[in-house]
Amino acid sequence: MFEAFTDVVPSFFGTLNQGPMTLTIFLHTVIILPMFFLYRQEKKRLENEQ
Structure with missing residues (x-):
């Protein structure tokens, strides 16, 4: 999932x-x-109002 990150x-x-996969996990969390x-x-909250 992770590769050597050279930037x-x-x-x-x-x-x-x-x-x-990294983006998917991030967006879900x-x-x-x-x-x-x-x-x-x-x-x-809506059930308590009624």
């Missing part, structure tokens, strides 16, 4: 560009997993 300026986006948390939180 003039090692950056965060350069690390994500190592391969498709940053975007999709919090969506489940927010969904459950809002669902509980």
Whole structure:
């Protein structure tokens, strides 16, 4: 998944560009997993209002 990272300026986006799996794991942890948390939180809030 990770190869030798040789770049003039090692950056965060350069690390994500190592391969498709790295980007997929990053997007799931940053975007999709919090969506489940927010969904459950809002669902509980809506049920309590009724």
